[in-house]
Amino acid sequence: MPPSDAKIRALKESDRDYKVADFDGLFLFVKKTGSRSWRFKYRVGGKEKLMVFGDYPYITLSQARALRDEAKTKLANGLDPNAEKQTAKQVEKAKASETFGAIADLYVAKAKAEQRAAATMAKTVWVLNMATVMRRASTCAAS
Numbered sequence: 478m479p480p481s482d483a484k485i486r487a488l489k490e491s492d493r494d495y496k497v498a499d500f501d502g503l504f505l506f507v508k509k510t511g512s513r514s515w516r517f518k519y520r521v522g523g524k525e526k527l528m529v530f531g532d533y534p535y536i537t538l539s540q541a542r543a544l545r546d547e548a549k550t551k552l553a554n555g556l557d558p559n560a561e562k563q564t565a566k567q568v569e570k571a572k573a574s575e576t577f578g579a580i581a582d583l584y585v586a587k588a589k590a591e592q593r594a595a596a597t598m599a600k601t602v603w604v605l606n607m608a609t610v611m612r613r614a615s616t617c618a619a620s
Contacts, residue, residue: 480505482538488513503545505533515541517548521557528559577612581605 479499488497490511497505502518515530530536530544548558588601 480538485513485533485538499538499542499545501545501549503541515544517545519548519552519558521552526557526559528562578609581609 480497485497485505488505488507490507490509492509494506494508497507499505504516504518505513506516507513513533515533515536517528517530519526519528528548530541533541536544551558551561585598585602585605588598593601
């Protein structure tokens with residue numbers, strides 16, 4: 478029988494992590510510390526995958542069920558819902574790194590307008606270029 482909101486609120490921490498099943502792959506994962514998170518287990522291409530929706534009570538039972546239904550719809554259309562979520566995160570990270578580059582360009586233009594020394598300008602441009610390269614490398618390594 479699927480849990481109700483009252484039953485979920487009454488769950489206590491244990492000496493081990495445990496799961497409380499809802500249905501259609503949705504379950505609440507309760508950690509030793511008492512924190513609870515909604516997870517959805519599904520299969521794509523014969524491989525079992527796990528998608529985390531968020532922590533309870535920030536994600537309610539009805540919201541978790543709606544998120545599960547959205548994920549099942551994507552699965553029915555042949556898409557991996559977790560892969561789409563990861564792609565969206567990578568796009569946001571790329572936008573953030575582009576922002577750093579834009580600010581760095583503005584700083585260099587300001588320094589040129591202030592007629593900084595050639596050696597200072599060369600060093601500033603080099604440092605900002607290295608920072609941009611390192612940011613891009615870290616986002617590529619994370620994916």
